Amino acid sequence: MTDNAIQVRELTKTFGEGRSFLGRERHVVRAVDGISLALRSGETLAVVGESGSGKSTLARMLVGLEEPTSGEMFIAGRDAAGLRRRGPRAFGKIVQYVFQDPVASLNPRRTIQDILEVPLKLLNGYDAGRRRARMTELLDAVHMPADTLNRYPHEFSGGQAQRIAIARALAAEAQILILDEPVSALDVSVQAQVLLLLQDLKRRFGLSYLLISHDLAVVEAISDRVAVMLLGKVVEEAPVQEVFARPQNAYTRQLIASAPKLRASE
Amino acid sequence: MTVATSSGPTPAGSRNQVSAWRLLLNNRLAAVGLVLLSLLVLVALLAPLLPLPDPDATAPAERLQPVLSQGHLLGTDQLGRDILSRLTWGSRVSMAVGFAATLVAAAIGSTIGLVSGYAGGRTDNLMMRGVDMLMAFPYILLALAIVAALGPGLMNALYAIAIVNIPFFARNVRGVTLGLSHAEFVDAARLSGKGHLSIITTEVLPNVLPVIVITMSTTAGWMILETAGLSFLGLGAQPPQADLGSMLGEGRAQLFTAPQVSIVPGVMIFLIVISLNVLGDGIRDVLDPRLRSGALLRPGPRTEVHSDRAQPANGFPSAVLNVEGLETGFVRNGHYSSAVKAVSLHLHPGECLGLIGESGSGKSVTALSIMGLVNSPPGVIRNGGIYLHGDDVHSMPDTRLISCRGSRVAYIFQDPLTTLHPMHTIGRQVEEAISAHQRLDRRALQERSVALLERVGIRDARERAKHYPHQLSGGQRQRVGIAMALANDPDVIVADEPTTALDVTVQAQILGLLKELRRERGMALLFITHDFGVVAEICDRVAVMKDGVVVETGPTQELLADPQHDYTKRLIACVPEIGRGSDFLARVRSVFDAGNKP
CATH class of the missing domain: 3.40.50.300 (P-loop containing nucleotide triphosphate hydrolases)
Structure with missing residues (x-):
C-alpha cells in the first residue's frame, strides 16, 4: 500500500441523483463508474x-474538489475520507492539481507573488523571509525570471502562465501532482518545453504524476503506464509500450488509429 | 479569431487600467458630470465655512423676497429664511443621506450577493427568494411602509432607501459571483489551502468590485432622488432642518406667488441627479470589460x-x-x-x-x-x-x-x-x-x-x-x-x-x-x-x-520530410508522434539546447 501514491477502488461518481422539487426523478449521469486504479510512487500514470x-471528474475527486459517491481512495497511504474531514489543507499538502487553462487558473487581479505566497503560508506555514526565498527558488525551477513576482497574470503568455501554475503546485511541496491536460491549451513548441520541464521536475523532486490527456502522442512521450477510459470505466490499463504496440481493447485501437500522423503513408 | 482576441487586448490591458481616468475624461459628457458633481460636493462640504446666513433663522418681515434681492441672492422663503443658505445646507443633507444609503445598500446587497452566489444550492435559493420578496413591492411603496413603521426622520429615511435598493446590488453581484465561484482560479485557491471566507474576500471580491462600483454609480442618483421624495412627503428631514425634498415640499404652496421657492431646490435636485447619472454611465463604460473590448462597436459589412x-x-x-x-x-x-x-x-x-x-x-x-x-x-x-x-x-x-x-x-x-x-x-x-x-x-x-x-x-x-x-x-x-x-x-x-x-x-x-x-x-x-498531423492527413x-x-x-510531404526554414524545423521537431515514445523528449531537449547556445 505504501508504494502507491494513489490507490482507488471501485470509485464511482454520479451527478443529478435524488428527486427534483416536484418529486420527479432526475436524470442520473454516472461520470465515473466503478474505477480501480493505482499510481505507484515515482511513476507517471496517464489517464486517456x-x-x-x-x-x-476522476482528477477532481483525487484532489478533494469533488466528493465520490462511493468507493475508496487512498492518497499517499491515507484514507481520503479522513483527509476530507480535515479540510482542504490536508489534501493540498499531499496532492496538487495543475489546470488545463493556465490563464483561467490564475486570478487576474492578484500578482504572482500573492498567488505563490498562499500555499507557502497556509500549507507550509513559512515566515515572510523563508517565503520570499522559496518563491525565488520555485520560479527558478520553472525557468521564470525573478521579476515575475510583481506582475499580473495577463502579462504572461500561455506557456509562461502554465509554468507559474506549476510553480504554485510545487510550492505546496506535495509529492503527487494531478496534471489535467496541462499542455493541450498550448502551442506545440511551448507544449514541448512544458513537457520537458515536467519531466525534469519529476526527476529533481521525486514526484508522481497522474496525467489526464486526450493526446496519445503526448502520453506516449512522458508516461510509464496508461489507463484508457471510456464512458466512466477503465477499458484498458497497461505499460505504455504495450498499449501502443499491442492494444487489447477495440476502443484503444480506434484511438490510436485516429491520431493524425506526420507521415501519412507509413 | 485567435489573433484578434489574444494578441490585441492582452498587452493593452495594463495600459487600460492605468488610463481608466483618461478614458473617463475622454467621454465628454461624463467629464462634465464629474466636474459638476465635484463642484456641488465641494460647496456642500464647505457649507460651514461659507459666509452664509443661518439657514434656520426666520424673518417674517422679509418673507418671499424675489431672486437677486438685497442680501438674499436667491430670495427668501415663506418664513423669510435665506434660500441660498438653505439650498447649500439642504444639498449637504440630501447628498449625505443619498451617498450613505448607497454605501449601506452596496455593503449589505453585495454581501448577500457574494454569499449567495458562492454558496449556491439551498442557501442561494433561500437568500434570492428573500431578495425577490423585496423586489415584489413597488419600491417607493416599500420605502413608505418602512418609514411608516420606523417613524419619520432622516435616519429612518436612509434605512428605508438603503433596504429598498439592496436587491439591485444583491442580484448583480450574485450573477457575477456565480460564474466566478466555479472559476479554475477559485479551485486553485482552495487547493492552496484557503478557506471559504478568505476565498470570498481575496479571490472573488476583487473580481466583483467593478460590478459593485458600476451599480453604485448608476443607483446613487436614484437614491438622492428617493431621499428627496421621502422628504417631500414629510417623512424624511423634519422642520426646521433644510433638505432639498422638504424645501420643495414647503415651497409647493407658493408655487404661483413665489415660484423660486420650489424651483430653486428642484433645479438643484436635477443638477445633482443628472451629473451623477452621466458620470455613472461614463464609469460603466470604462469598467465594463464587454464595452471596453468594443462589443458595442458595430462593424461594417466588409473590412x-x-x-x-x-x-x-x-x-x-x-x-x-x-x-x-x-x-x-x-x-x-x-x-x-x-x-x-x-x-x-x-x-x-x-x-x-x-x-x-x-x-x-x-x-x-x-x-x-x-x-x-x-x-x-x-x-x-x-x-x-x-x-x-x-x-x-x-x-x-x-x-x-x-x-x-x-x-x-x-x-x-x-x-x-x-x-x-x-x-x-x-x-x-x-x-x-x-x-x-x-x-x-x-x-x-x-x-x-x-x-x-x-x-x-x-x-x-x-x-x-x-x-x-x-x-x-x-x-x-x-x-x-x-x-x-x-x-x-x-x-x-x-x-x-x-x-x-x-x-x-x-x-x-x-x-x-x-x-x-x-x-x-x-x-x-x-x-x-x-496541427502538423492534420496537415499531413489532408x-x-x-x-x-x-x-x-x-x-x-511547399508540397506537404516534402516540407515535412525536409523543412528548410529554421522555424519550421523547430516546429516539426516539437510535434510529438505516436511510435516515438520517450525519444521525443530527448529530441526536443536537443532542439532547445541548440537554440539556447547558438
Whole structure:
C-alpha cells in the first residue's frame, strides 16, 4: 500500500441523483463508474479518454474538489475520507492539481507573488523571509525570471502562465501532482518545453504524476503506464509500450488509429 | 479569431487600467458630470465655512423676497429664511443621506450577493427568494411602509432607501459571483489551502468590485432622488432642518406667488441627479470589460480597405483564389499595427492548401481578410490584392462581395456551437444558408437541406433536421457547419481550425468527410490549423506562418520530410508522434539546447 501514491477502488461518481422539487426523478449521469486504479510512487500514470469519459471528474475527486459517491481512495497511504474531514489543507499538502487553462487558473487581479505566497503560508506555514526565498527558488525551477513576482497574470503568455501554475503546485511541496491536460491549451513548441520541464521536475523532486490527456502522442512521450477510459470505466490499463504496440481493447485501437500522423503513408 | 482576441487586448490591458481616468475624461459628457458633481460636493462640504446666513433663522418681515434681492441672492422663503443658505445646507443633507444609503445598500446587497452566489444550492435559493420578496413591492411603496413603521426622520429615511435598493446590488453581484465561484482560479485557491471566507474576500471580491462600483454609480442618483421624495412627503428631514425634498415640499404652496421657492431646490435636485447619472454611465463604460473590448462597436459589412493600397498583379491567373501581398492590420487608439504582412497564397481548383502557425501568427486574420470579414473598426486591409477567378475581391461593390460569400467562398469555423444559432433548428439553418443565394420554394428547400445533412453523414437526417444545436454532439454540429458551407456549391472552402475542438476519433471522421467531399465536388480547400498531423492527413501543399509572415511554402510531404526554414524545423521537431515514445523528449531537449547556445 505504501508504494502507491494513489490507490482507488471501485470509485464511482454520479451527478443529478435524488428527486427534483416536484418529486420527479432526475436524470442520473454516472461520470465515473466503478474505477480501480493505482499510481505507484515515482511513476507517471496517464489517464486517456475523449471528452465526457469522466477523466476530469476522476482528477477532481483525487484532489478533494469533488466528493465520490462511493468507493475508496487512498492518497499517499491515507484514507481520503479522513483527509476530507480535515479540510482542504490536508489534501493540498499531499496532492496538487495543475489546470488545463493556465490563464483561467490564475486570478487576474492578484500578482504572482500573492498567488505563490498562499500555499507557502497556509500549507507550509513559512515566515515572510523563508517565503520570499522559496518563491525565488520555485520560479527558478520553472525557468521564470525573478521579476515575475510583481506582475499580473495577463502579462504572461500561455506557456509562461502554465509554468507559474506549476510553480504554485510545487510550492505546496506535495509529492503527487494531478496534471489535467496541462499542455493541450498550448502551442506545440511551448507544449514541448512544458513537457520537458515536467519531466525534469519529476526527476529533481521525486514526484508522481497522474496525467489526464486526450493526446496519445503526448502520453506516449512522458508516461510509464496508461489507463484508457471510456464512458466512466477503465477499458484498458497497461505499460505504455504495450498499449501502443499491442492494444487489447477495440476502443484503444480506434484511438490510436485516429491520431493524425506526420507521415501519412507509413 | 485567435489573433484578434489574444494578441490585441492582452498587452493593452495594463495600459487600460492605468488610463481608466483618461478614458473617463475622454467621454465628454461624463467629464462634465464629474466636474459638476465635484463642484456641488465641494460647496456642500464647505457649507460651514461659507459666509452664509443661518439657514434656520426666520424673518417674517422679509418673507418671499424675489431672486437677486438685497442680501438674499436667491430670495427668501415663506418664513423669510435665506434660500441660498438653505439650498447649500439642504444639498449637504440630501447628498449625505443619498451617498450613505448607497454605501449601506452596496455593503449589505453585495454581501448577500457574494454569499449567495458562492454558496449556491439551498442557501442561494433561500437568500434570492428573500431578495425577490423585496423586489415584489413597488419600491417607493416599500420605502413608505418602512418609514411608516420606523417613524419619520432622516435616519429612518436612509434605512428605508438603503433596504429598498439592496436587491439591485444583491442580484448583480450574485450573477457575477456565480460564474466566478466555479472559476479554475477559485479551485486553485482552495487547493492552496484557503478557506471559504478568505476565498470570498481575496479571490472573488476583487473580481466583483467593478460590478459593485458600476451599480453604485448608476443607483446613487436614484437614491438622492428617493431621499428627496421621502422628504417631500414629510417623512424624511423634519422642520426646521433644510433638505432639498422638504424645501420643495414647503415651497409647493407658493408655487404661483413665489415660484423660486420650489424651483430653486428642484433645479438643484436635477443638477445633482443628472451629473451623477452621466458620470455613472461614463464609469460603466470604462469598467465594463464587454464595452471596453468594443462589443458595442458595430462593424461594417466588409473590412475597410485602405484607399491607396498597393495592389500587385494577379500572378496565377489559373488559380481559383490568389492572395497577393496581403497586409491587414488593426487601428487601436489611432495607431495602426499590422497583423499580417506581404502574405501571398494561391489555390488551384480542387487543391487543399494548409495554412499552419502558432497562436498569434496571423492565420485567422489572413483567412478572414479574403472575404472582407475582419471587423472594421478596428481592422484595415492596408495592401494587397485578392483574386477570386481573376477578379479582385476588394474592388467589388458591396452587393457583389456579399453575394460571393457563401456561394463562391464558404467558411467553416472552429466551434460550431458558437456559429450555429441556438434557437433555430439545424434544418432551418441549412435552409437559410441555401435560400441566401437560391430562390426555391419551401418544399424544395427542405429537400435540399435534408439531402445536404445526409451527405455530410448525419443519420436520420429528416428527423435530425428538427433538432437544435445543443441536442447534437460536437462532431455532428461540425457536420452541420460543413453542410451549410456546401449549401451553394462554393469553389473554395476556408476551414478555420475545423477539428481543433473535437475528439481524435471524431476529428478523423471529419477529415475523412472533407477529403471525400473535395474529391467529389472538386472544391479547393484552404485549411487553417496549428496541427502538423492534420496537415499531413489532408493537405497537398502547406504554408507556414510566423508573426504575420509566410516563412515557407511547399508540397506537404516534402516540407515535412525536409523543412528548410529554421522555424519550421523547430516546429516539426516539437510535434510529438505516436511510435516515438520517450525519444521525443530527448529530441526536443536537443532542439532547445541548440537554440539556447547558438
